[in-house]
Amino acid sequence: MSSSADILRVAIIGGGPAGLGAAIALSALPNIKIDLYEKARELREVGAGINIGYNCWKVLELLGAAEEVRGHLQQNVIHRNGISSEIRRVRPAPSLPLKYRTIRARRTRLQSALISKVPQGIIQLNKKLVSIEDAAAQGVRLTFEDGTETVADLLIGGDGIRSVVRLSIFPDHVTSFTGTTIWRTLVPAKSLSDIPDLVPETSWWHGPAGHCYFSLVDDPSEFSDSSAPKSEQMLEVSCRYIIDPALDTERRFSWGIPATNERVTAHFTQYDPRPRNALSRVPEGNWKEFSAFSGPRLEKLTGLGKVVLLGDASHPLSGAFGSGAAFALEDGWILARAIEYTTTRPQPTIPGDAQITKMQNIADALEIFNEVRSPYYHRMHNHLDNEKAKVLQTQTKAKAQSSDPMYVFESALETRLGSFSIGDEMNWIYRNDIELVWQNYVQRVLERPAVSTL
Ligand SMILES: Cc1cc2nc3c(=O)[nH]c(=O)nc-3n(C[C@H](O)[C@H](O)[C@H](O)COP(=O)(O)OP(=O)(O)OC[C@H]3O[C@@H](n4cnc5c(N)ncnc54)[C@H](O)[C@@H]3O)c2cc1C
Missing domain, CATH: 3.50.50.60 (FAD/NAD(P)-binding domain)
Structure with missing residues (x-):
């Protein structure tokens, strides 16, 4: 014994x-x-999407949690000048077996896959x-x-x-605050599908002081069975704005506080109409703000x-x-x-x-x-x-x-x-x-x- x-x-x-x-x-x-x-009183992830690439798949396999993580398989990733819209880089999908290719997933998918592998009785909340x-x-x-x-x-x-x-x-x-503020949200993909060049490929629109990022986050095959309707396929919108932290005068909170549409869009007025249009269509109350600390x-x-x-x-x-x-x-x-x-x-x-x-x-x-x-x-x-x-x-x-x-x-x-x-x-x-x-x-x-x- x-x-x-x-x-x-x-x-x-x-x-x-x-x-x-x-x-x-x-x-x-x-x-x-x-x-x-x-x-926290409940395990709840607030951060929109997450990239799962080869390094993450490898360790998820070792933990026995890879199977349940599903998301949007990234093909080409397109980087544009966000002001002129000129395409500046295209990163093709890496030549890897399908199961190790990069996906963009809802963060909640990763979290629930991990929670499901933690033995009962270990987690104490609050x-x-x-x-x-x-x-x-x-x-x-x-x-x-x-x-x-x-x-x-x-x-x-x-x-x-x-x-x-x-x-x-x-x-x-x-x-301390690094100077980078990130606003993130998930919106139904179909609400922005009429705007050209945002999806299906993942796109980055770079500006002088940050960028806007658009990526689908769901595996479409999970939505094909109409007898088991899930929530809608979602699209992640994530925007960064960078300032000199020495000039910052705001009180900063690190993780996931609500932000108004006005606050977000005000930082991207110079951008091409496509990302601007997308940002303006995010339903009020959806944005979460993250101040980066390091x-x-x-x-x-x-x-x-x-x-x-x-x-x-x-x-x-x-x-x-x-x-x-x-x-x-x-x-x-x-x-x-x-x-x-x-x-x-x-x-x-x-x-x-x-x-x-x-x-x-x-x-x-x-x-x-x-x-x-x-x-x-x-x-x-x-x-x-x-x-x-x-x-x-x-x-x-x-x-x-x-x-x-x-x-x-x-x-x-x-x-x-x-x-x-x-x-x-x-x-x-x-x-x-x-x-x-x-x-x-x-x-x-x-x-x-x-x-x-x-
Ligand atoms: C904008 C942004 C984008 C990112 N994108 C990606 C990406 O695409 N892919 C990727 O792999 N990573 C990404 N990351 C990084 C990733 O989110 C973090 O590295 C990851 O969440 C770190 O996990 P963690 O468990 O160390 O910390 P966290 O996820 O922060 O978890 C810490 C936990 O500890 C709890 N806690 C804190 N203090 C206490 C306390 N005193 N007592 C009890 N509990 C406490 C918190 O409530 C929380 O649940 C991104 C990060 C940011 C900011």
Whole structure:
């Protein structure tokens, strides 16, 4: 019979992709008790659509959740100058087996596929973490807003961009508004189908300070059976507007507050009539506003030897790369592999103290997790810094050449479009296979023969 010291008590904070993915991956391990605490009263996703590409499919397969995620299969993705409407780039569908091709899906589809794979009884809603305390060899003490407390051996912070867990272990890490505001909504596709060039292909309309994006989000085959009518096929409309954050005077909320049509359309008056027409037809009350927050890169994704950050809590990238859900799911899967490795290796015999052995296994697993994931996130941050520098450099050069704002915009657009992956240069993100990453790490590091010092 297992004693309490043999059972690994895991507390996960957050019911987004990071928390749900970790709950699924960890619940497959033996001798583990998982509680997932989510502050919301119900698990409800507010963010319109999401891209699911090869890297995400790979990890969804490992989690057993790929089958239920359905959406619009992206063919060509068209990038236009949003003012003149000129087509500037066409990204063809990658040559991949159908099941690994990129789809745009309703975010709720991903969320419900993940929830369906989390074992019953793990998720506790209406539980907002407010603080944590190091309980030494006993683990970590968690206090919730409702006054209740619990102790866990391992605390997983999957609590998103404004993570309480991150702030607890890295109190100096501050996130701030990046200057980017995003407005998103889903509308019935047929309500905009008469506007030329928005659909069926995914289209980006780039402007001097942002863009408008249009993509279908549903798999049409799910709507063909008239005996089981579902809701209408939907189209995602997502618009970004970027300002210098130093000049921002508004109070910002990070995630999903309502915005009026007037507020949204006022930022896109220069655009071609097609996107403008589309924006004006969004029913009042539909828009949700997201202010992007980010913070400096973390040198480590773990703390106290028993706290780990996953997903947006660990890398506040504000949706850069359009792959944050995949990163979050990859994190949880790697964490499960690291714990599996340290708990199944030959255990050191520390007489009489199974709790110490358990805590050592956790600390070692977190080191492994950090070694696999930290360099990956550092590479992402470096890439974004380089891309930003390139756009700034182009803008500065163009401003020196001409005082025409359209010339400056055109020049910067060319550089910006270069950052959209067309060839293989971004395969380290979009073709990442997390299982291979783990296998390589095992061979390269964990199974490396010890070097003789003789
Ligand atoms: C505009 C935009 C577009 C994006 N597009 C894409 C895309 O196309 N593809 C893609 O893969 N990714 C995309 N992303 C990124 C993706 O949304 C995130 O990376 C992903 O949701 C991160 O998951 P997460 O679980 O780490 O955090 P979240 O999804 O933010 O989940 C965190 C959860 O923790 C809960 N929580 C927070 N604090 C507490 C607390 N104190 N106690 C208890 N619970 C708490 C929250 O309620 C929430 O449920 C986009 C992001 C943005 C902003």
